[in-house]
Amino acid sequence: DKAGINAGEKIKEKLLEDGFKVKIIIPPVKKDWNEELKRGITKNEIEDLIEKSEIFQQKEDGKKEFHVKKEISNYIFTIGEIIYRIFDVKELSISNLKVSIKAEYQGEKFPDKIDLYSSRSRNSFSLTLSQKFNVETKRIEKDLLQIVDYLEAETMKRLSPESEEKQDLTEEERRIGTEFLKSTDIFDLIIKDMEILGYVGEDLNKLLLYIAATSRIMDDPISVMIISQSAAGKSLLVDTLRKLLPKDEVVSLTSLSDQALNYIGDLLHKFLIMGEAVHNELIEHQIREMLSNKELSRLVTNKDEKTGKMKSENIVTKAIVSMAIGGTRYDVNPENASRFFIVNADETIEQTRRIHEKQKDKYSIERKYIKEDVIPGIIKKHQSAQRLLNKITIVNPFRAFLNFPDTTMRSRRDFDRFIDLIACVCFLRQYQKERKTDGRFSFIECDLTDYEIAYRIMIGNVLPATMSEIPKSAIELYEALRVMARTLSKKNNLKVNEVTFTQREIREMTGLNQNFVKINLRILLEYEYIFLTRGGEGRTRGIYRLKEDEGIKELDLSIIPKPEEIGLKLQKL
Numbered sequence: 001d002k003a004g005i006n007a008g009e010k011i012k013e014k015l016l017e018d019g020f021k022v023k024i025i026i027p028p029v030k031k032d033w034n035e036e037l038k039r040g041i042t043k044n045e046i047e048d049l050i051e052k053s054e055i056f057q058q059k060e061d062g063k064k065e066f067h068v069k070k071e072i073s074n075y076i077f078t079i080g081e082i083i084y085r086i087f088d089v090k091e092l093s094i095s096n097l098k099v100s101i102k103a104e105y106q107g108e109k110f111p112d113k114i115d116l117y118s119s120r121s122r123n124s125f126s127l128t129l130s131q132k133f134n135v136e137t138k139r140i141e142k143d144l145l146q147i148v149d150y151l152e153a154e155t156m157k158r159l160s161p162e163s164e165e166k167q168d169l170t171e172e173e174r175r176i177g178t179e180f181l182k183s184t185d186i187f188d189l190i191i192k193d194m195e196i197l198g199y200v201g202e203d204l205n206k207l208l209l210y211i212a213a214t215s216r217i218m219d220d221p222i223s224v225m226i227i228s229q230s231a232a233g234k235s236l237l238v239d240t241l242r243k244l245l246p247k248d249e250v251v252s253l254t255s256l257s258d259q260a261l262n263y264i265g266d267l268l269h270k271f272l273i274m275g276e277a278v279h280n281e282l283i284e285h286q287i288r289e290m291l292s293n294k295e296l297s298r299l300v301t302n303k304d305e306k307t308g309k310m311k312s313e314n315i316v317t318k319a320i321v322s323m324a325i326g327g328t329r330y331d332v333n334p335e336n337a338s339r340f341f342i343v344n345a346d347e348t349i350e351q352t353r354r355i356h357e358k359q360k361d362k363y364s365i366e367r368k369y370i371k372e373d374v375i376p377g378i379i380k381k382h383q384s385a386q387r388l389l390n391k392i393t394i395v396n397p398f399r400a401f402l403n404f405p406d407t408t409m410r411s412r413r414d415f416d417r418f419i420d421l422i423a424c425v426c427f428l429r430q431y432q433k434e435r436k437t438d439g440r441f442s443f444i445e446c447d448l449t450d451y452e453i454a455y456r457i458m459i460g461n462v463l464p465a466t467m468s469e470i471p472k473s474a475i476e477l478y479e480a481l482r483v484m485a486r487t488l489s490k491k492n493n494l495k496v497n498e499v500t501f502t503q504r505e506i507r508e509m510t511g512l513n514q515n516f517v518k519i520n521l522r523i524l525l526e527y528e529y530i531f532l533t534r535g536g537e538g539r540t541r542g543i544y545r546l547k548e549d550e551g552i553k554e555l556d557l558s559i560i561p562k563p564e565e566i567g568l569k570l571q572k573l
Contacts, residue, residue, distance in 0.1 A: 267318070
């Protein structure tokens with residue numbers, strides 16, 4: 001009733017003065033809330049009223065009210081006596097606030113387009129509007145900054161992943177998860193389960209990615225970058241693994257604006273999937289900051305509430321993530337590449353044949369039964385196991401026996417990654433370990449099995465791709481060219497490095513596809529393993545030849561001790 005409304009207004013003013021945000025909820029039918037509750041209004045009806053009501057908020061000078069309504073992608077801001085209608089807000093990009101705006105004051109209206117992130121654009125709009133409405137320019141500038149603050153806060157909410165409330169595991173989930181984690185053949189099971197889900201071959205890549213994703217729980221997680229041609233299976237590998245992880249612990253981004261990472265609310269112990277390895281310099285810097293410093297920072301300008309002056313403030317957000325990135329380009333920023341385990345997808349004909357065999361079963365009745373009866377159990381087992389893993393201190397008792405190639409600067413980081421990989425394998429096997437203590441810390445120790453798995457991954461797939469400047473695919477093409485050149489040299493009675501060939505001849509004699517040949521020929525040309533004898537410009541056909549019939553010098557990995565060597569030294573401890 002009227003008395004209640006007047007009392008509500010007085011209380012609202014007092015609350016606004018003390019810095020509270022306020023909503024006024026009017027009874028929908030009866031004139032008094034006591035009568036409304038007696039009538040039987042439901043909880044849901046009241047919550048709906050609260051949700052739809054306007055927010056009143058006191059700002060800065062203590063005189064102007066601030067409240068806002070949202071209509072789809074449009075906003076209506078009422079700040080004091082001026083109404084600002086904002087249209088076409090791009091809700092998924094905090095870096096872009098180019099909008100249409102219509103200001104209304106005492107019956108006057110002024111429409112315009114404005115970039116709210118541009119100081120020049122705001123100043124121009126404020127000057128024009130102040131002349132039209134006879135209002136101080138500074139007041140309008142303050143209004144626009146309030147609008148920017150509000151829209152940034154809204155974007156932050158949308159970019160924050162909705163964390164599903166973690167529920168306690170059931171007895172069944174705890175049982176199957178524990179059995180899996182205690183399995184002595186856990187790594188064989190990982191490979192087998194991912195194959196049942198649909199990804200065949202590439203066993204070492206499967207293990208590395210699974211171990212990396214599990215390491216998200218640790219304080220020093222590892223990350224993986226997969227470089228290969230389009231359609232080689234990078235996305236399928238990551239998507240297959242993603243199914244095995246708890247949904248609330250995965251953040252997947254197919255594209256992002258410059259500031260998007262800064263506005264994701266929770267990046268603590270997440271598996272972060274980013275679709276492409278090459279971004280602009282700002283995003284690449286943020287990637288480096290997350291992987292090296294375990295945080296994201298940004299410098300923002302805010303107004304000091306006490307003095308009213310603008311000041312710069314460094315906002316730091318913790319970000320401990322394991323990251324998976326894929327890409328088709330080999331010219332990845334070396335600063336970023338050195339922070340990842342770099343691997344190549346299997347681009348061989350044998351892998352293509354394995355994939356084709358798997359694809360044949362896509363519409364079989366057997367595959368239908370597997371989808372319905374087997375795969376849900378696999379996913380449940382792995383997700384349960386992941387939730388059972390706990391942070392624990394890792395100790396490596398054979399660390400003094402480790403050696404690593406030291407011919408390149410980046411080996412300083414790669415050796416550190418190798419040590420991390422051993423610890424990550426140990427972490428995944430924590431249910432197979434004896435908990436030890438030194439009186440202060442509880443810990444588990446790395447053993448020979450942990451080293452064998454890490455060594456197999458590192459020697460078999462990671463180091464050749466990580467520490468070699470020439471991609472594995474280019475080396476494969478080079479060896480195919482050597483075989484082809486030898487064949488042609490015998491046929492034409494020429495030296496191997498005198499034989500010339502075209503891209504078409506390469507395709508016909510090796511069976512390799514055009515895109516593979518074209519990309520890797522360019523790499524071999526740059527490193528001068530082959531020469532362009534003539535042509536190759538514009539539409540002219542290129543004629544190539546080998547510089548010499550010698551293999552590409554491979555990285556000497558013999559300095560890294562074999563598992564049996566570590567085993568012998570452990571026996572002497």
